[in-house]
Amino acid sequence: xxTYKQLMAQKEALEAQLAEIRANEVxxxxxxxxxxxxxxxLSLEDIQGKRRRGRPAGSASAKAAEAKEPLxxxxxxxxxxxTWSGRGRAPAWxxxxxxxxxxxxx
Numbered sequence: 702x703x704t705y706k707q708l709m710a711q712k713e714a715l716e717a718q719l720a721e722i723r724a725n726e727v728x729x730x731x732x733x734x735x736x737x738x739x740x741x742x743l744s745l746e747d748i749q750g751k752r753r754r755g756r757p758a759g760s761a762s763a764k765a766a767e768a769k770e771p772l773x774x775x776x777x778x779x780x781x782x783x784t785w786s787g788r789g790r791a792p793a794w795x796x797x798x799x800x801x802x803x804x805x806x807x
């Protein structure tokens with residue numbers, strides 16, 4: 702039976718052999734890629750492609766959000782003067798008949 706030191710020496714030798722073989726194979730693969738790039742007239746930009754995750758910086762929706770004006774109020778509570786535009790959760794003061802709180806259009 703092998704001792705711990707012998708096994709560790711074997712492990713280090715195998716790891717060194719693995720690193721050497723991998724380096725040789727990677728060099729061959731890189732050479733193949735370069736040959737194909739020359740053959741098909743490809744550049745690094747062609748291979749890398751464009752990043753397509755999420756919205757691009759400065760997209761129209763971000764600018765539109767800044768330019769949006771608040772909606773005009775559609776309902777008004779005569780007691781408190783609070784208003785609601787009709788978007789989002791309805792306030793409690795609207796009750797079951799919101800038509801009585803409608804603001805007359807001008």
